Amino acid sequence: MPARVDRARRVAFDALRRVTGEEAYANLVLPGLLTERGITGRDAAFATELLNGTCRWLGTYDAVLAAAAGRPLSSLQPAVVDLLRLGTHQLLGMRVGSHAAVSATVDLAAATVGRRVTGLVNAVLRKVAARDLDDWVTALATGDGHDRLGLAHAHPRWVVDAYADLLPDDELVAALEADNVSPRVSLVVRPGLADVDELLDELDGTGERSRLSPFGVRTSGNPGDVPLVRTGRAGVQDEGSQLVAWGVTRPEAGRGPWLDLSAGPGGKTALLAGLAAADGSRVLAGELAPHRAGLVVSGARAYPLERRPQVVVADATRPAWRPGTFTRVLADVPCTGVGALRRRPEARWRRDPADVEALHPLQRALLTTALDAAAPGGVVAYVTCSPHRRETVDVVEETLAGRDDVEVLPVGTVLPGILDATTGPEGEFLQLWPHRHGTDAMFAAYLRRR
Numbered sequence: 001m002p003a004r005v006d007r008a009r010r011v012a013f014d015a016l017r018r019v020t021g022e023e024a025y026a027n028l029v030l031p032g033l034l035t036e037r038g039i040t041g042r043d044a045a046f047a048t049e050l051l052n053g054t055c056r057w058l059g060t061y062d063a064v065l066a067a068a069a070g071r072p073l074s075s076l077q078p079a080v081v082d083l084l085r086l087g088t089h090q091l092l093g094m095r096v097g098s099h100a101a102v103s104a105t106v107d108l109a110a111a112t113v114g115r116r117v118t119g120l121v122n123a124v125l126r127k128v129a130a131r132d133l134d135d136w137v138t139a140l141a142t143g144d145g146h147d148r149l150g151l152a153h154a155h156p157r158w159v160v161d162a163y164a165d166l167l168p169d170d171e172l173v174a175a176l177e178a179d180n181v182s183p184r185v186s187l188v189v190r191p192g193l194a195d196v197d198e199l200l201d202e203l204d205g206t207g208e209r210s211r212l213s214p215f216g217v218r219t220s221g222n223p224g225d226v227p228l229v230r231t232g233r234a235g236v237q238d239e240g241s242q243l244v245a246w247g248v249t250r251p252e253a254g255r256g257p258w259l260d261l262s263a264g265p266g267g268k269t270a271l272l273a274g275l276a277a278a279d280g281s282r283v284l285a286g287e288l289a290p291h292r293a294g295l296v297v298s299g300a301r302a303y304p305l306e307r308r309p310q311v312v313v314a315d316a317t318r319p320a321w322r323p324g325t326f327t328r329v330l331a332d333v334p335c336t337g338v339g340a341l342r343r344r345p346e347a348r349w350r351r352d353p354a355d356v357e358a359l360h361p362l363q364r365a366l367l368t369t370a371l372d373a374a375a376p377g378g379v380v381a382y383v384t385c386s387p388h389r390r391e392t393v394d395v396v397e398e399t400l401a402g403r404d405d406v407e408v409l410p411v412g413t414v415l416p417g418i419l420d421a422t423t424g425p426e427g428e429f430l431q432l433w434p435h436r437h438g439t440d441a442m443f444a445a446y447l448r449r450r
């Protein structure tokens with residue numbers, strides 16, 4: 001076996017051990033390991049595809065492996081399970097020949113766990129190789145169509161159900177597939193510090209204007225190579241995130257301070273800080289986690305002092321600010337993130353329906369705080385990067401049912417002209433989708449305090 005193949009598989013294995021064993025993020029852990037080991041070019045690309053694909057398809061591959069091994073994976077050593085997962089992705093998800101996939105994984109098993117497990121790895125992977133992915137899905141799908149869709153498109157069943165609850169039947173597969181494609185790089189300029197034309201010039205023909213956000217540019221390559229990004233006058237941010245933050249600044253609301261009450265890591269704060277400055281206002285950014293509050297500070301470092309957000313470490317459910325004060329309030333609340341699955345390969349397997357219920361009271365509490373913080377006439381945006389009804393429409397409707405001092409600002413008036421992007425009983429809220437808009441599946445409700 002050529003040495004280059006060994007290095008790529010070895011680094012993918014070491015990264016996967018950290019992802020499954022230590023809850024690391026694949027797209028954070030792998031670049032560091034590649035640099036440390038001097039792995040570049042085709043080897044780096046192979047390792048990245050092997051790791052990301054394995055993480056994305058983890059639930060499907062585990063079902064295949066449990067069937068092929070004839071026993072629960074919990075009865076195997078975790079490192080062996082990871083070897084089998086990597087072998088399975090080569091067999092079912094990459095164009096690696098069966099012989100090479102099995103023998104390279106057996107060699108990797110010998111070099112990492114030990115010779116005693118090579119027989120098992122060889123036997124299980126040979127069984128996996130006996131069928132292609134479609135045949136495995138047919139063999140394993142037991143329940144209704146959603147069960148099959150989850151296996152065939154690498155999603156937990158509950159996420160398939162949540163998407164199906166919101167989308168027409170004929171869009172479901174496209175929505176699931178869109179989560180399996182890494183997004184293009186999306187950049188944002190910091191208003192007042194740079195403009196889109198300047199950024200496009202720097203990108204020298206490799207960028208194009210965002211179709212949704214007036215601050216956004218789509219490109220490819222390493223954002224760290226772009227001088228405006230390096231100096232903090234532009235940043236990396238999904239176009240949908242730009243759009244929902246911009247939305248809170250659109251309706252008339254008068255002059256006064258702005259609040260971003262759960263701001264870390266601060267992508268939206270950095271955009272709002274520039275827009276607030278243009279309005280003669282300033283942003284107060286609250287964040288519970290101190291290290292995330294630090295990220296808010298560094299994200300806005302390029303602004304002159306007087307335009308930077310004031311950042312406080314604070315629990316927004318016990319507000320450190322005076323109620324009825326702010327003309328614009330962003331509540332971009334903690335959520336399951338099932339609208340941003342394309343960004344983090346392993347993310348879909350780390351959440352479950354219990355998280356949806358566990359987050360619901362916090363989401364309601366944060367929306368209540370946001371509404372209370374708004375001055376009369378102030379605009380509030382409730383935002384999630386999940387389209388799940390429990391985290392979006394339900395939170396807004398339940399919260400508004402208990403009060404008579406809030407009106408809904410229909411999204412068609414706040415952000416006109418965005419096609420196929422509404423949800424709620426009267427289409428009054430924003431719901432973006434990767435397969436429709438090329439953004440994360442951001443939800444936003446725009447509300448006004450009477």
Ligand SMILES: C[S@@+](CC[C@H](N)C(=O)[O-])C[C@H]1O[C@@H](n2cnc3c(N)ncnc32)[C@H](O)[C@@H]1O
Binds near residue numbers: 261264288289314334
């Ligand atoms: C979805 S993120 C915000 C993302 C941010 N707007 C951005 O664009 O970068 C939600 C944040 O809320 C914070 N958070 C969770 N509970 C909170 C609380 N009780 N008060 C304030 N912040 C909280 C989390 O630590 C997390 O950083």
